[in-house]
Amino acid sequence: MRADNxxxxxxxxxxxxxxxxxRRELLATAAEVFAAQGYNATTVRKIADxxxxxxxxxxxxxxxxxxxxxxxxxxxxxxxxxxxxxxxAAGLGPRETxxxxxxxxxxxxxxxxxxxxxxQKESKHLAKQERFGYLVESQQKFEKAWLGxxxxxxxxxxxxxxxxxxxxxxxxxxxxxxxxxxxxxxxQHSPEEIARQYLSMVLDGIAVRE
Amino acid sequence: MRADNxxxxxxxxxxxxxxxxxRRELLATAAEVFAAQGYNATTVRKIADxxxxxxxxxxxxxxxxxxxxxxxxxxxxxxxxxxxxxxxAAGLGPRETxxxxxxxxxxxxxxxxxxxxxxQKESKHLAKQERFGYLVESQQKFEKAWLGxxxxxxxxxxxxxxxxxxxxxxxxxxxxxxxxxxxxxxxQHSPEEIARQYLSMVLDGIAVRE
DNA sequence: GACCTTCCCTAACAAGTGTTTGGTAGGTTA
DNA sequence: TAACCTACCAAACACTTGTTAGGGAAGGTC
Numbered sequence: 001m002r003a004d005n006x007x008x009x010x011x012x013x014x015x016x017x018x019x020x021x022x023r024r025e026l027l028a029t030a031a032e033v034f035a036a037q038g039y040n041a042t043t044v045r046k047i048a049d050x051x052x053x054x055x056x057x058x059x060x061x062x063x064x065x066x067x068x069x070x071x072x073x074x075x076x077x078x079x080x081x082x083x084x085x086x087x088x089a090a091g092l093g094p095r096e097t098x099x100x101x102x103x104x105x106x107x108x109x110x111x112x113x114x115x116x117x118x119x120q121k122e123s124k125h126l127a128k129q130e131r132f133g134y135l136v137e138s139q140q141k142f143e144k145a146w147l148g149x150x151x152x153x154x155x156x157x158x159x160x161x162x163x164x165x166x167x168x169x170x171x172x173x174x175x176x177x178x179x180x181x182x183x184x185x186x187x188q189h190s191p192e193e194i195a196r197q198y199l200s201m202v203l204d205g206i207a208v209r210e
Numbered sequence: 211m212r213a214d215n216x217x218x219x220x221x222x223x224x225x226x227x228x229x230x231x232x233r234r235e236l237l238a239t240a241a242e243v244f245a246a247q248g249y250n251a252t253t254v255r256k257i258a259d260x261x262x263x264x265x266x267x268x269x270x271x272x273x274x275x276x277x278x279x280x281x282x283x284x285x286x287x288x289x290x291x292x293x294x295x296x297x298x299a300a301g302l303g304p305r306e307t308x309x310x311x312x313x314x315x316x317x318x319x320x321x322x323x324x325x326x327x328x329x330q331k332e333s334k335h336l337a338k339q340e341r342f343g344y345l346v347e348s349q350q351k352f353e354k355a356w357l358g359x360x361x362x363x364x365x366x367x368x369x370x371x372x373x374x375x376x377x378x379x380x381x382x383x384x385x386x387x388x389x390x391x392x393x394x395x396x397x398q399h400s401p402e403e404i405a406r407q408y409l410s411m412v413l414d415g416i417a418v419r420e
Numbered sequence: 421g422a423c424c425t426t427c428c429c430t431a432a433c434a435a436g437t438g439t440t441t442g443g444t445a446g447g448t449t450a
Numbered sequence: 451t452a453a454c455c456t457a458c459c460a461a462a463c464a465c466t467t468g469t470t471a472g473g474g475a476a477g478g479t480c
Contacts, residue, residue, distance in 0.1 A: 018457075037335055040250040044438060056439075057458050065438065095417070121331055124391070125247055159416050164399070167407055168416055174388040175381060181334070182380055189374070197377055205415035206369050206378055207305070228426080254468060266470075267428045275468065424479075430472090437466065442459105449454075 018061045026051055026061055031072045031114035039069055039122050069118070070131060076115035077138050080108050088145055094153030095203075098172070101146065102199050105176045106191040109183055116180035146173060172202060228271045236261055236271055241282045241324035249279055249332050279328070280341060286325035287348050290318050298355055304363030305413075308382070311356065312409050315386045316401040319393055326390035356383060382412055 030047045037046070044065050045055040062068050087100040109116050126132040127139070147169045153159035159168075175198065183194075240257045247256070254275050255265040272278050297310040319326050329345075336342040337349070357379045363369035369378075385408065393404075 017455085022457080038248065038250055038331075040248055041335070043436080045436090053457090054459060056441090056460080059439065060457060063439095121248075125251070158418055160418055163407055163411065163416065167399070167404065168411065170389070170392055171385060171408065171411055172416070174391075175385050178384040178388050179380070181384075189377070194377065197373055198381065201373065201378065201381055201412070201415070203415045203417040205411070205413045206373065206382070207413040208368055208370055209419075232427085253466080255466095263427090264429060265468080266430080269469065270427060273469095422480085424477100426477085427475090429474080431470100432472105433468105433470075435467080435469105438464095440463070441461090443461105444459080445457095447454100447456080450452085 023061050026058070027068065027072055027075075028114075030068050031118065034069065034072070035114035035117040035121075039118065066131065069122075069126075072115050073119060073123075073126075073132070074134060076108075076112045076119065077134070079112070081138070081141070083108060084145060093158070094149050094156055095158045097149045098146075098153070098203075099195075099199055101149070102172075102176055102202075103192060103195040106179065106195040106198070109177075109180045110185055110191040113180055113183060113185060116177065120177060120180060142173075143169070175202065233271050236268070237278065237282055237285075238324075240278050241328065244279065244282070245324040245327040245331075249328065276341065279332075279336075282325050283329060283333075283336075283342070284344060286318075286322045286329065287344070289322070291348070291351070293318060294355060303368070304359050304366055305368045307359045308356075308363070308413075309405075309409055311359070312382075312386055312412075313402060313405040316389065316405040316408070319387075319390045320395055320401040323390055323393060323395060326387065330387060330390060352383075353379070385412060 026047075029050050033042050033047050033050055043055075044058055047068075048055045048058050051058075058068075062071075083104045084101065087097065087104055090097075090100070092100060123132075123135050123139070127135040147165070150159060150165055150168055150172070154161050154165065179194065179198075189197075236257075239261050243252050243257050243260055253265075254268055257278075258265045258268050261268075268278075272281075293314045294311065297307065297314055300307075300310070302310060333342075333345050333349070337345040357375070360369060360375055360378055360382070364371050364375065389404065389408075399407075
């Protein structure tokens with residue numbers, strides 16, 4: 001549990017200075033292994049092995065296994081919110097906002113597939129730990145953005161009012177993010193194309209209209 | 211389904227005979243812990259603690275931690291397929307089949323919430339192990355049933371033909387099962403009511419029609 | 421009362437875990 | 451050439467893990 005008391009930057013004051021480039025490489029391989037096997041099932045020896053080194057050598061770059069996970073998740077969320085905030089600040093209508101959020105989400109899945117998969121699997125019980133408190137904050141901010149947009153849409157009569165709004169929220173949220181479990185970059189469809197079809201299903205349904 | 215070599219029943223020939231009722235209790239508490247913390251993050255000591263006994267005592271009832279997981283998952287899938295097979299054998303139209311499958315799924319989530327959550331989190335990497343080969347078979351059977359019904363619906367012009375059918379399949383599949391991550395029995399809505407609203411969203415969309 | 425069965429405890433085991441410490445090859449700088 | 455820094459290795463550490471072996475208390479059966 002970090003406990004970097006009182007505004008002190010998160011950076012730990014090691015005497016050694018690992019290169020940021022190498023760190024990013026190692027974070028990427030660690031993320032892949034975490035995503036494939038689960039965080040707890042992944043040993044630091046496995047990560048090191050995948051990176052072509054020994055377990056102890058990882059501790060030259062990072063101070064703990066949990067620290068690696070922390071960095072993967074927090075840097076992902078940071079980038080996610082950059083995109084989201086831009087969308088939310090654009091002043092779009094409810095339907096256009098939802099469309100933009102979904103599209104942005106699929107782009108994020110495309111770029112951070114492993115991180116998203118980890119987030120999906122682990123965030124729920126990680127959020128209980130103090131160190132990962134920012135997961136809770138992010139989740140609340142997330143709900144506020146999505147649920148708020150949906151409510152705005154219902155008020156503006158562009159979204160149906162006969163549905164439980166919280167059920168709708170979870171429906172939209174989940175359908176987007178679970179895609180990380182099967183999505184593979186460089187596949188048949190681009191993130192934008194997947195977003196387009198998802199939106200089409202969510203907004204208009206899969207049944208034929210008459 | 212299970213690879214119980216050559217017709218030999220799975221029952222191990224212990225000299226002791228634990229009561230099935232107590233086993234079911236322990237399986238239920240184990241499932242709760244597995245679902246909450248993840249399988250690998252769960253220690254047998256934690257399970258035993260939750261059950262009010264010591265770790266070693268679990269081995270009077272089960273022969274391994276993996277065996278507990280196996281029993282949770284396989285008995286869930288067994289019951290799931292009882293319901294599914296009944297639906298599939300009913301000879302309904304595509305739309306009615308989907309409706310019945312979704313409803314049945316939510317009933318299953320209601321009854322086996324923990325098992326479903328475990329299945330969602332762990333099945334992907336468990337399927338690589340020989341012992342859990344039945345997960346792969348079940349997943350294939352699952353895909354055949356759902357994807358086949360969707361294709362039948364497209365052919366019958368009750369489902370849209372302008373969507374990637376495999377995308378649609380994953381969409382419908384995921385929207386249903388991720389519900390296990392937030393669903394709590396005894397909540398505001400019955401499984402049937404949730405199924406009804408989910409179906410309404412999936413089939414007709416959340417946008418207002420004009 | 422002797423025996424048996426059910427269910428759990430006590431106490432330990434071996435293997436695997438994340439992590440630390442000291443060392444060192446190879447390149448860069450002075 | 452000497453000092454230094456980066457990035458790793460080798461070997462161990464303390465601890466946790468799933469699992470086992472032996473024992474014993476409670477209750478039922480003969």
